[in-house]
Amino acid sequence: MADFHITDCIRKTKEGIPLTTEEIRSLVRGVTDNSIHKYQLSAWLMAVCLRGMTDRETIDLTLAMRDSGDVLSWDLDAPVTDKHSTGGIGDKTTLILAPIAAACGVYMPKMSGRGLGFTGGTIDKLESIPGFCTELTEQKFRETVSKVGFAVCRQTANLAPADKKLYALRDVTETVDSIPLICASIMSKKLATGTDHILLDVKVGSGAFMKNDANAKELARLMRIAAEHDHRSCTAVLTDMDRPLGFCVGNALEVQEAISVLAGDLDSVLGQFCITLAAELLTMAGVCDAASAAARAEQAIRSGEALERLRRMIEAQGGDPHVTEHPDLLKLSPCSRVLKAPADGYIAVMQSEEIGRASVLLGAGRMAADEEIDFGAGIRLHVTRGDAVRAGEPLMTMYAAKESQLDEAEAVLRSAVRITPDAPAPQPLIHSIEK
Numbered sequence: 001m002a003d004f005h006i007t008d009c010i011r012k013t014k015e016g017i018p019l020t021t022e023e024i025r026s027l028v029r030g031v032t033d034n035s036i037h038k039y040q041l042s043a044w045l046m047a048v049c050l051r052g053m054t055d056r057e058t059i060d061l062t063l064a065m066r067d068s069g070d071v072l073s074w075d076l077d078a079p080v081t082d083k084h085s086t087g088g089i090g091d092k093t094t095l096i097l098a099p100i101a102a103a104c105g106v107y108m109p110k111m112s113g114r115g116l117g118f119t120g121g122t123i124d125k126l127e128s129i130p131g132f133c134t135e136l137t138e139q140k141f142r143e144t145v146s147k148v149g150f151a152v153c154r155q156t157a158n159l160a161p162a163d164k165k166l167y168a169l170r171d172v173t174e175t176v177d178s179i180p181l182i183c184a185s186i187m188s189k190k191l192a193t194g195t196d197h198i199l200l201d202v203k204v205g206s207g208a209f210m211k212n213d214a215n216a217k218e219l220a221r222l223m224r225i226a227a228e229h230d231h232r233s234c235t236a237v238l239t240d241m242d243r244p245l246g247f248c249v250g251n252a253l254e255v256q257e258a259i260s261v262l263a264g265d266l267d268s269v270l271g272q273f274c275i276t277l278a279a280e281l282l283t284m285a286g287v288c289d290a291a292s293a294a295a296r297a298e299q300a301i302r303s304g305e306a307l308e309r310l311r312r313m314i315e316a317q318g319g320d321p322h323v324t325e326h327p328d329l330l331k332l333s334p335c336s337r338v339l340k341a342p343a344d345g346y347i348a349v350m351q352s353e354e355i356g357r358a359s360v361l362l363g364a365g366r367m368a369a370d371e372e373i374d375f376g377a378g379i380r381l382h383v384t385r386g387d388a389v390r391a392g393e394p395l396m397t398m399y400a401a402k403e404s405q406l407d408e409a410e411a412v413l414r415s416a417v418r419i420t421p422d423a424p425a426p427q428p429l430i431h432s433i434e435k
Helices: 006-014 021-032 038-051 055-066 093-103 122-126 138-148 161-172 179-192 213-229 251-262 269-284 290-302 305-316 352-362 403-416
Strands: 081-085 108-112 150-154 197-204 233-240 335-340 345-350 378-381 394-400 417-420 430-434
Touching: 006 021, 006 038, 021 055, 021 161, 038 161, 038 179, 055 161, 055 179, 055 213, 081 093, 081 108, 081 179, 081 269, 093 108, 093 122, 093 150, 093 251, 093 269, 093 290, 093 305, 108 122, 108 138, 122 150, 122 251, 138 150, 138 305, 150 305, 161 179, 179 213, 197 213, 197 269, 213 233, 213 430, 233 269, 251 269, 251 305, 251 378, 269 290, 269 430, 290 305, 335 403, 352 378, 352 394, 352 403, 394 403, 403 417
Parallel strands: 081 197, 108 150, 197 233
Antiparallel strands: 233 430, 335 394, 345 417, 378 394
16 A cells, blocks of 8 residues: 555544554554554554544454464364463463363364463463473474364464564553454464364453453454454353462462363362363364263263373473373472461452462562563462351462562462451352353
């Protein structure tokens, strides 16, 4: 577009005038080839944050970012699926869901990221396994998916590169929390992966980007529209993040908890949640009907096939497969401390965001992309919201490399838990399912 000017885009977005499809494509080309100055892109991102985008603009941005790099395609003998979580505390569902899907005859090529801030990343969790490699060639990625049913690797540099550049700017210009920009960022990568069916786990609450159901539903709506525009089926599950998911927060700890579910711990909240997600995925992919999907997923665990798929994937990607039989091979940090209940009562609040921040202080997360993390650091919860406790009973155990880190984290965790005389009203884990 010879007469394209980024200043026109900034002005139009600032005034609430929608950009044309070609203007958005030219803008994304300028992001990709570095022909637009970062300060100009920052101005446009802020205008989007303040004025928003139309649905059509959001879809145009998503597809242009998808097309900024490689777009994969798959020639496999069964449905190809993907799952994405918008991020949360203790969210290790990929480690459980992908093996279940593979055991049920569904492929899942999964490209994931590292954690930043208090939300953990699947790549960090897997790299806590000795020898595990997340940087795969495309050939190795495809080979593992074909043989095992799933693989998990880092996003390649050529997959939606415009998103990587825009996100780096958003991260330092306070423009991360724009719903259209979040949609375009997530869905450009999902669509570039080339899968047929996409399951979205949209987190809602204190430990999530979306703090309320209204914003979460709007994000889910936009992401579903983008998927359907690209002829992919898409279901969004809105799930509670006012409490951590499961009982472990931290990389090695979360892998241990995922293994326990795959080893048969189906009665836990985490186990039942993953069965629900798996049932939605299998139904969407047409593998079985809704009435039998949950039973099919449960059988994949009870038979041991799902755990075997995880073992095979770990081995294929260079990790020690014995961790699936001996999770204690995943070493925890040497310093630990138990935080005890100060009074009798019921756990009324377990503030996810504060628990996540404490895990960063312990060394389990990072505040800058280049920071090292301690794979063995984290928090093992002994209770959850609604549980009755007595004074002196353990609430959680912290793990860190140094005692000083335990001191810092304990101060945060004390304020994250509230005990009341009366039991709190039940709070559902799944808020809604958007299809």
